[in-house]
Amino acid sequence: MTATEVQAQSFPSEPIEVIIPFNPGGRTDTVARLLAETIESNGWLDQPMVVVNAAGGAGANAVNQMRRGEADGHTIIHWHHQALIAMAMGLGDFDLGDFRSIGYTGGGSPVWAVRADSEFETIEDLIAHLQAEPRSLVEAVGIGTIPHFVGGMFANAAGFETRYVTANSGSDRLRLLLGGNADIALFAASEFLLQGEDLRALVYFGRERLPDLPDVPTATELGYDVSWANPNWWLAPADTPDEVIEVLAGALEQAISDPDIVAHFNSNTLEPYWMSGDDALEQAESILEALNEVATTIQ
Amino acid sequence: MLDAFSLLFQWHNLLILAGGTALGIVVGAIPGLTASMLIALTLPLTFHMDPVSAVTLLIGEYVGGISGGLITAILLRMPGTPASIVTTFDGYPMAKSGRAQRALALGITASVAGGIISWVFLAGMSPSLARFALQFGPWEYFALVLMALVMLAVLAQGSLAKGLLAAALGMAFALPGIDSSIGQARLTFGSSAMLSGFGILPVLIGAFAISQVLRDASAPKMQTEKINMPKERLPVYRSDMNTHGANMMRSSVIGTWIGLLPGIGANIAALVSYSTTKQLSHEPEKFGTGHEPGVVAGESANNASIGGALIPLITMGIPGSVTEAILIGALTIHNLQPGPLLFQNAPEIAYGIIAAYLIANIFMLLMMWSAVHHIAKVVHIPRAALLSVILVFCVLGSYAVNNSFTDVWVMVAFGVIGLVLEATKMPLGPFVIGFVLSPIAEEQLRASLMMADGNVADILTRPYALLFLALSALTVAWPWIMTKISSRKGTGA
Numbered sequence: 001m002t003a004t005e006v007q008a009q010s011f012p013s014e015p016i017e018v019i020i021p022f023n024p025g026g027r028t029d030t031v032a033r034l035l036a037e038t039i040e041s042n043g044w045l046d047q048p049m050v051v052v053n054a055a056g057g058a059g060a061n062a063v064n065q066m067r068r069g070e071a072d073g074h075t076i077i078h079w080h081h082q083a084l085i086a087m088a089m090g091l092g093d094f095d096l097g098d099f100r101s102i103g104y105t106g107g108g109s110p111v112w113a114v115r116a117d118s119e120f121e122t123i124e125d126l127i128a129h130l131q132a133e134p135r136s137l138v139e140a141v142g143i144g145t146i147p148h149f150v151g152g153m154f155a156n157a158a159g160f161e162t163r164y165v166t167a168n169s170g171s172d173r174l175r176l177l178l179g180g181n182a183d184i185a186l187f188a189a190s191e192f193l194l195q196g197e198d199l200r201a202l203v204y205f206g207r208e209r210l211p212d213l214p215d216v217p218t219a220t221e222l223g224y225d226v227s228w229a230n231p232n233w234w235l236a237p238a239d240t241p242d243e244v245i246e247v248l249a250g251a252l253e254q255a256i257s258d259p260d261i262v263a264h265f266n267s268n269t270l271e272p273y274w275m276s277g278d279d280a281l282e283q284a285e286s287i288l289e290a291l292n293e294v295a296t297t298i299q
Numbered sequence: 300m301l302d303a304f305s306l307l308f309q310w311h312n313l314l315i316l317a318g319g320t321a322l323g324i325v326v327g328a329i330p331g332l333t334a335s336m337l338i339a340l341t342l343p344l345t346f347h348m349d350p351v352s353a354v355t356l357l358i359g360e361y362v363g364g365i366s367g368g369l370i371t372a373i374l375l376r377m378p379g380t381p382a383s384i385v386t387t388f389d390g391y392p393m394a395k396s397g398r399a400q401r402a403l404a405l406g407i408t409a410s411v412a413g414g415i416i417s418w419v420f421l422a423g424m425s426p427s428l429a430r431f432a433l434q435f436g437p438w439e440y441f442a443l444v445l446m447a448l449v450m451l452a453v454l455a456q457g458s459l460a461k462g463l464l465a466a467a468l469g470m471a472f473a474l475p476g477i478d479s480s481i482g483q484a485r486l487t488f489g490s491s492a493m494l495s496g497f498g499i500l501p502v503l504i505g506a507f508a509i510s511q512v513l514r515d516a517s518a519p520k521m522q523t524e525k526i527n528m529p530k531e532r533l534p535v536y537r538s539d540m541n542t543h544g545a546n547m548m549r550s551s552v553i554g555t556w557i558g559l560l561p562g563i564g565a566n567i568a569a570l571v572s573y574s575t576t577k578q579l580s581h582e583p584e585k586f587g588t589g590h591e592p593g594v595v596a597g598e599s600a601n602n603a604s605i606g607g608a609l610i611p612l613i614t615m616g617i618p619g620s621v622t623e624a625i626l627i628g629a630l631t632i633h634n635l636q637p638g639p640l641l642f643q644n645a646p647e648i649a650y651g652i653i654a655a656y657l658i659a660n661i662f663m664l665l666m667m668w669s670a671v672h673h674i675a676k677v678v679h680i681p682r683a684a685l686l687s688v689i690l691v692f693c694v695l696g697s698y699a700v701n702n703s704f705t706d707v708w709v710m711v712a713f714g715v716i717g718l719v720l721e722a723t724k725m726p727l728g729p730f731v732i733g734f735v736l737s738p739i740a741e742e743q744l745r746a747s748l749m750m751a752d753g754n755v756a757d758i759l760t761r762p763y764a765l766l767f768l769a770l771s772a773l774t775v776a777w778p779w780i781m782t783k784i785s786s787r788k789g790t791g792a
Contacts, residue, residue: 019702024339024625053339054701056495058477061701064491091477091484093491138750143481165437166480166746171617181436182749297752 011073011244012047019077021062023055027108027188027270031232032078034264035105035255042258044251051078059083060092061200071237073244076102080230082146084284088291089144096288099235101281103249105256107231108270109206110150110186111216113199115177123202123222126184129158140167140182147173147186150205150228182246188230189213189269205229212269213238229271233280247278304654312355315348316655319356320662323363328674330377330508330689331696333500334364335622342629350633350648355655357626362414364622365565365605366667369406369598370674374399377508377689381499382565382601384731385573387507389586389593396589405533405591406598407667409547413599414660416551417558417606422653429614432559437750438758440560441743442767447567448736449771450574458724465725469733472497480745492705499735501697501710506731508693509714510721512686546576546592547599554600558607563609564622565601572600578774587728606656613637613649672684 020029029051036049054062062077069075077099082240110224112123120126130137139162141148155161165182167173173185178198191253192201193212199246201216205228209218219226234252236245253274264266275283319341326337337360345353352406368379373390386406393402398567420428435443448466475486476496487493550572557568576596577586586593611617612626615637630648641649695711751757756763 024342047386052702056492056498056701057491058495060491061703089483091496135752143479144483159582163752165750166742168479175611175617176436177434179433181434197416198468244692263578 002273012045013218013249014074016045016049016073016248017069017075018049018051019062019065019075020051020053021055021059021082022053024053025235027190028080028232029053030076031270034261035252036073038249038255038258038261042254043266044254045247049233057239058086058089060086061095063092063094063098066235066237071239073236073248075237076248077235079233079235080107081228081233081287082286083235084231084291085134085144085146085149086215088110088149088295090295091144096281096285100236100238100240100245101277101284102234102236102245103252103277104231104233104273104275104280106265106270106272106274107212107229108117108268109204109227109229110146110188111186111192111201111205111213112151112154112184112203113177113192113201114184115180116200117196118183118200120202121200122197123217125162126202127158130162134161135163137183137294138165138181140165140173140176140185142166142168142172146228146230149294150226151184152297153226153228153290154205154224155204156294156297157219159179164230193269210269217277231275231280232270233284245277304711312352313658315352316355316359316659317662317666319359320363320659323360323664324367324411324420324663324666325363326360327364327367328379329381329692329696330371330375331381331500331504333691333696334361335625336696336699338622338625342625345629346473348609350630350645351651352627353633354626354648354652357629358652358655359659359662361605361622361626362602362656362663363666366407366663367602368412368601369410369594370667370671371402372408373402373594375511375685375689377511379734380565381503382569382604383597384503384507384566384571384728385597386594388573388597388728389588389590392587392589393591393594398589401534401591402589403671405539405543407664407671408535408539409543409550409595410602410667411660411664412547413554413602413604413608414553414606414663416548416599417555418653418657418660418704420555421606421609421656425610425614428559429611432611433615435763436761437743437746438761438764439767441740441747442758442761442771444562444567444736444740444743444762446767446771446774447571448732448740450578450774451573457617461723462727465720466729466733467728468720469730469735470726470737472502473734473738479742481750482519492703495701497709497713497734498697498701498706499572501706502713502734503731504693504697505710505713506717506720509710510596510717510727512690512693513714513718514721515682515686543592546595550576550596550599554603555607557600558604559610564608565604566735568604568607569597569601570644570736572596574729578777586655602660609652609656613641613652639670648784710754742759 018032020032022028031049036051039045054065058180059079059082066075066077086092114120120129141151141164143164143166145168162184165176167176170187170191173187174195176182177185189204189210192199202211203222204210204213204218205226206218207220207227207229208288215273254271256274262272292299323337326332327334338357341356341360345356365380365382368383369390370385371377371379372383372386373394375385378384379385390402390406393399435522475493477483477494478485484494553572554568555574557571558564573593573596575584576592580586582594608623610625614739617698627637635641635645635648693709693710699702699705717727720730
């Protein structure tokens with residue numbers, strides 16, 4: 001038995017710290033806590049997973065905290081593709097080489113929405129309007145965040161331009177849109193569905209239509225090659241041994257197949273699926289490439 | 300609504316509410332530990348509770364956490380939470396001159412008054428108020444925050460020049476971090492630890508608590524400041540209704556209103572109502588020297604802001620502060636999304652929040668009133684022992700914000716800065732206010748300009764923004780106008 005095998009057999013030997021690069025309460029935080037609790041109550045790992053928050057600095061705080069821990073699987077990060085955007089924007093001093101991808105535990109896609117009383121009934125109306133009068137509508141986005149990039153990719157593909165107003169959280173975007181201070185904003189599908197009657201979704205950025213939103217077309221079916229599926233991405237430090245990654249991936253895969261978790265995901269418009277670390281990394285690499293292109297056009 | 304109250308009056312929910320409020324008061328009173336920290340820490344506990352109990356616990360902690368801060372602000376000049384910054388301005392001088400009892404009594408009364416007045420707005424007119432506040436866009440936010448900044452700069456105690464200088468210094472420290480208007484790093488000098496800028500909590504704890512600890516530690520002989528705490532009951536008089544009633548009412552309305560605006564919370568509510576009260580006062584020079592209306596203004600407003608912030612939270616699902624973002628997280632874990640549909644889908648939760656808020660305020664009154672004598676005994680503990688305990692909590696609190704030791708060093712650095720400011724007779728208030736307010740003003744102004752394609756004249760189409768700007772201009776011109784008027788009167792007579 002080699003030393004690493006011994007290590008893997010005894011892993012985890014202490015509680016696993018799961019670092020969330022956001023404040024408590026959001027999707028990434030909630031999903032991590034739910035999965036951690038499911039894993040602990042089923043005894044799928046010998047030690048509990050402890051969720052800690054290290055928000056701020058576009059994820060740099062979380063990455064720094066991960067670096068302070070050992071690369072032995074006891075310190076991991078639960079993030080999403082905002083990590084790739086931080087890399088594309090050149091924020092922070094980290095890139096894909098700093099991490100080992102453990103895998104995706106499902107994810108969700110966003111919609112572009114307008115107010116329910118908006119004059120735009122379909123995305124074609126909106127695009128036609130913006131092409132006729134460029135920059136005539138205001139889009140609420142957090143500069144350098146997912147809404148900015150997804151909107152930017154869509155605008156590049158469809159050939160239009162909007163004006164921006166800064167809105168760094170979903171609630172800010174909602175506030176500006178409902179108050180008439182912005183015309184368009186991106187929301188997670190779950191945010192949109194729960195908000196109910198005040199908004200109208202024009203286009204969905206998933207690969208296929210969402211069962212909960214059967215009438216909302218995807219950008220792909222309209223002929224624009226833009227999709228965004230924001231996964232729940234589990235990451236470990238680059239030097240973490242294979243055996244340890246396998247143990248973690250095994251527990252996470254079991255958790256995302258748990259009926260209660262599946263039910264929670266389905267009722268929150270999140271897709272419950274498991275994607276292995278290598279496949280996840282491959283997908284992330286190709287998205288990062290696309291993001292790097294967008295970054296040069298919007299910076 | 301009555302159903303919600305009866306649900307809440309189940310003994311276990313009342314017990315949870317009382318426990319949450321008590322915990323909130325204790326945590327709120329300790330400098331470095333805040334209500335949002337407590338709520339984030341207890342959030343996992345609520346996963347296993349039924350939704351009503353979960354919400355009840357969190358609301359209790361929220362109300363208690365904002366209220367408890369006044370105790371240490373008054374007795375030790377260390378705001379237990381950011382919301383009680385202004386309470387140190389007059390509360391501590393009152394305590395020093397032997398009126399600690401009175402300051403505490405007024406602070407507690409004002410807190411409860413603020414809570415109850417904002418509850419009336421919350422229970423009575425949530426939807427219409429929320430719709431109105433929603434119209435506020437970047438221009439309005441910018442003008443409102445600018446008004447607060449101008450009022451505070453002009454009205455700072457002591458030398459105007461030093462006040463402005465301190466405010467400018469505070470603003471400068473708010474610059475580093477990610478510039479949210481372009482998504483790029485600014486003034487971080489290549490350090491990734493600087494990407495999130497200086498955290499508000501480490502700066503605040505440093506400037507107020509650590510500087511106090513350092514000051515006492517460097518004093519040649521540890522002198523115990525004699526703060527008299529007579530044993531008799533807390534002095535509140537029938538005449539207080541006349542002296543402070545109007546102030547409580549006005550400050551509570553200001554607090555509710557500011558709380559209603561998402562993104563700016565209890566500390567700004569207290570700052571704005573304090574400066575408004577000073578502005579309207581016949582004896583503004585007394586503020587900062589232990590003037591009762593100062594304590595009343597801050598403490599009414601910070602508590603009232605909670606009720607105000609709950610309005611957009613439950614009617615539209617828009618959180619007014621970090622604390623409330625966590626509250627939303629707690630609700631979504633139970634598959635409940637605050638928003639217009641909450642009253643239809645889960646009325647027991649919507650009305651439960653409203654009912655719990657009222658009862659938490661009443662619990663807070665009972666607890667603070669009966670326990671304040673015990674809590675106030677902290678002033679009799681040898682200062683050296685007390686300060687070392689506080690120092691431990693300060694370090695813990697700063698560390699816990701982001702689980703980062705950088706924040707602890709930031710806290711220490713701002714402790715030294717606080718000491719230097721004090722030594723050069725530069726007031727701490729404007730320094731902290733500049734630090735807290737200028738990022739909001741900047742972000743909102745740049746968002747406005749972005750939205751208007753760089754056209755400054757766009758503000759002319761925004762009546763509320765213009766109103767706030769006009770009030771700011773009036774504030775600056777007021778002393779000059781007053782002298783004009785009085786000199787005219789003088790010549791006329």
